[in-house]
Amino acid sequence: MSRRLFALVTALYPRAWRERYAEELSDLCQEFVDAGETTRLHLALTILLAAAVERLRSLRSSRHRVLLASSTMLVVALAAVTFATNGFGLLVSALPTKGPVPNDAIVNGQTDISKVPDFVAAVGKDGKIVGYLPKADLFPAATSGTHVGPQTPFEVQPVYASDLKTLVGHFYPGVGFVPLDVSPSTQSCVPESTVANGQSQAIPCPGVAQTIPNVVGMYTPTGVAKLSGMGLSVQIVTLRSSSVTPGHIVSILPIAGTTVAARSVVTVDISANVS
Amino acid sequence: MAANEVRGSSDRSVLVLTSLAGGPKHGYALIQDVREFAGVRLGPGTLYGCLSKLEAAGLVEALPAEARRHPYRITTSGLEVLRRQLSESARIAEIGLDRIAGAMT
Numbered sequence: 477m478s479r480r481l482f483a484l485v486t487a488l489y490p491r492a493w494r495e496r497y498a499e500e501l502s503d504l505c506q507e508f509v510d511a512g513e514t515t516r517l518h519l520a521l522t523i524l525l526a527a528a529v530e531r532l533r534s535l536r537s538s539r540h541r542v543l544l545a546s547s548t549m550l551v552v553a554l555a556a557v558t559f560a561t562n563g564f565g566l567l568v569s570a571l572p573t574k575g576p577v578p579n580d581a582i583v584n585g586q587t588d589i590s591k592v593p594d595f596v597a598a599v600g601k602d603g604k605i606v607g608y609l610p611k612a613d614l615f616p617a618a619t620s621g622t623h624v625g626p627q628t629p630f631e632v633q634p635v636y637a638s639d640l641k642t643l644v645g646h647f648y649p650g651v652g653f654v655p656l657d658v659s660p661s662t663q664s665c666v667p668e669s670t671v672a673n674g675q676s677q678a679i680p681c682p683g684v685a686q687t688i689p690n691v692v693g694m695y696t697p698t699g700v701a702k703l704s705g706m707g708l709s710v711q712i713v714t715l716r717s718s719s720v721t722p723g724h725i726v727s728i729l730p731i732a733g734t735t736v737a738a739r740s741v742v743t744v745d746i747s748a749n750v751s
Numbered sequence: 752m753a754a755n756e757v758r759g760s761s762d763r764s765v766l767v768l769t770s771l772a773g774g775p776k777h778g779y780a781l782i783q784d785v786r787e788f789a790g791v792r793l794g795p796g797t798l799y800g801c802l803s804k805l806e807a808a809g810l811v812e813a814l815p816a817e818a819r820r821h822p823y824r825i826t827t828s829g830l831e832v833l834r835r836q837l838s839e840s841a842r843i844a845e846i847g848l849d850r851i852a853g854a855m856t
Contacts (some may be wrong), residue, residue, distance in 0.1 A: 508776075514794070526794070527796070530800055
């Protein structure tokens, strides 16, 4: 809440109360907003109400209490109308939600997107929250209310601080949270493996370099399986190609022969029917 | 004000005193603590309404600020008032539960 708005809202408090507590209340409100506990609108209204209660309490000994009480309630009513009509532009400033994915959002391995907060808490190796990942990044293809299967971040995801604006690091597949200015290759790697031809194959950690194989021209499932089998994260883009048979790989980025860190993201362009 | 006003100001003051009985806390920690042990969500305005009353009654006192946080602690009088209030609540709860048990048999 801005200082100006806060001063406006707290003007209703008795002067003595304001002089003693306004600064503390302002600091607490700021902490509340920073933590995403409430919206500015809700905060402003509750403080307005609390101020009115405090004002009425201070009028108990006043000779003009009926007049003053009426005036107070009138000011509160006018202020409430101002807020309700978005007079301060607050109605559009609702803060995004943040926190862990609630237990009831996952039923039988399916995630109810509508119950997932806008920013999902990222937990570090010590079990503490290290920051927040945008829901839009975690569930890019899902719309609100859509049920999707278990979601694993295939790509490197940005992680933001409690204010949801300051970038504090990234979430790496197989590694977890890595703060800014720290290389993911220095972090301990979570063991992962794939199964090919009935045999389990360990996926190397990001500290290991891998060479992108040439899968251009391959049938898509075959090429993708080859890349995925190496532990690379494959992102598919569909193109219309007149030269490559539909369902086959047109190109790959980084190009074949490039050395990348294990578990990197590889973009594969595949051919679709030309209509 | 003492005990009567604590009782008259609903449970909020009791919740704040109960939280502070566990040790000094600043506003945000106090709100979190009350939410955890009582499931009651206090807003900043409500909290400071309680704190101002309790401080005026000498039941809590402010401690030096730490950065931009302002801790409070319960006073000896506050502990005594809280003890009396909770004892009375417990006594009433016991009577009520006994009567419920009697009505159900």
